[in-house]
Amino acid sequence: MTSPISLTQGTGSSAVVDHCQVCGSEDLRSALFLGYMPPVNQMRTVGARPHEQPAYPAELLYCNNCELVQIGLVVDPAVLFPPDYPYTSGTTKILHENFAELHAESAEILGLGEGDLIVDIGSNDGTLLSKFQAGGFRVHGIEPTDAADLAVAAGIPTLKAFINAGSAAEVRAEVGPARVVTAANCFAHIEDIHAVVEAILSLMDDDGVFISESHYLIGLLDTVQYDTVYHEHLRYYSLVSIRHLLEMNGLEVIHAKRIPTHGGSIRVYAARKGTREVLPSVGEILEDERARGPMPDQLAEFHRRTAASKIGLLEMIAGIKADGHRIVGISAPSRASTLVTYTGIDEEMMDSVLEISGSRKIGKYLPGTLIPVVEEQVLFDEQPEYALMLAWHIGEELAPKLRAKGYRGKFIIPLPEPKII
Template sequence: MSTGVERANEVVLGKITSCQGCGAATLEPVLDLGHHAPCDSLLTEHMLSEPETHFPLVFCRCTSCGLAQLDYAAPPEVVFFPEYPYRTAMTGLLKEHFWSLTHDVTERLELGVEDLAIDIGSNDGTLLQGFQQKGVRVLGIEPTDIAKIAVENDVPTVQAFFSEEVAEQVRAEHGSAAVVTGTNMFAHVNNLFPELRGVATLIGDDGAFVSESHYLLNLIEELQYDTIYHEHLRFYSLKPMIEIFNRAG
């Protein structure tokens, strides 16, 4: 990817004025939800009388490439703070889904005990436990303190925000991955294209990347407006996603 493309698509903190996918200054507001606090910043009783940090929440669409997105990026360390409370294992259906996913991926890619599966934004390691059941080596990358829970559950995890630099360190220490998974990773990361380069760094020559994201059409048809919050910077449909991968090379 050229330097010009990188700069055009680099998301700075705060107000976003150009598309996070194509870089065009053609963002059109679709739904203005006012100002909201980060949705997982659950308050204790003694915090109720204190000021609460909040940010604009405006759902937009790029009229050039069609990518749906927010026009404001809250600081990742505020949105995904160390005490972030959400744990994948809390949701039984999600656990079943992830283990079904890992079963399918293991079978399709014919993964074995020598292969490495890496999950970006691995939370408490629930998805990776599905690979472990198949005898596959695993490693999680998770920025919040939930990484400690994964380690306690015997899921090796690096506690860090994912980046190109982290990807290089992980590959140097653990080798390349046969598969990299990212469930909602594409919605969460601020700078999409550098993160894609990080994924490319992790994957071996014959490796695969498995991504799972909210689908824009479902959001609209099933009125899933409760999924619009600061953790989710982008909402994907197929055409913009294809263009993003093409631009990333």
């Protein structure tokens, strides 16, 4: 179906969301407001004087009709993704393992055979498709950024384009219908979602399957991941809300699974209604979601825990600074900008943020602050007493590595509740 919904209600290039991004209902309520935020990927060069910078309200809305949790302002993509957008593949060990597991699981559940075609939307540098290609499948990617060039160089056929009716038709004409279309960590980011689903359907064989992986709302609530709220993320799916979106487009959810990527995600298989058996996993996860109680109550609790985590973290920092100790930040993912902006941590509290050598963020300030991003080596050379884990969602992978490289100080884990390890 074609979406009747236009999101261009605001002034200028950004649009205030006054009806649900998926179902169009105007019955929206505010669930969380984190204040005004600079675009997370606009970083000024260290030494530059502060100058004018946009800031956007970071608000979460809840749709009383379809239960979708969504951002309250859609920012012009030209602002969020400038030409010098700092591309990082972000291919952590968890991500690699996840894609290998996705390949194995889907091949078994769907009975895929050698030579079947897999098309990946937002295929980035081809990491996901490389797992299928190694398994003997035909693969094709669609990716708008320069990461497409890396994929092609690595032998993964990729069309450098946004996903839409035109790019879908071009790929289908070239390689035929797909047994499986995948979309990992991009299905919640694209505006005009119904047009995207329509393009995906046009890529799929009659008995084809669409597999999406998205940040999972329930995990986000349980671990107080307010720091994943920024304007690149338009929607936060539960199985209830993503199922509603898919059903609006004639798709039926046939399998779902919680996976560990990006601090907790959900993998959802969908097929044209009635073409495939629905596995018990779907009912099980829906029942788990229902058993948690009404979503508005859960969001109120999330709101309370978010505010408490901020106060707790500031109290902890106040104590450390009173003792005359240094604090640095570990890693500058996009979510670090949300955490620092919301809590108000500045250069008096945190000297610098460390990134591994070669990061394009080194030599820049964290957005909206005068906190510089510097080389990770500072951690081992200067041994600051405390290191605030801004990439806390992969803290279990990071902390032992930093210890092994010689860091002897303490780690502050900011969420779900601030603690020192």
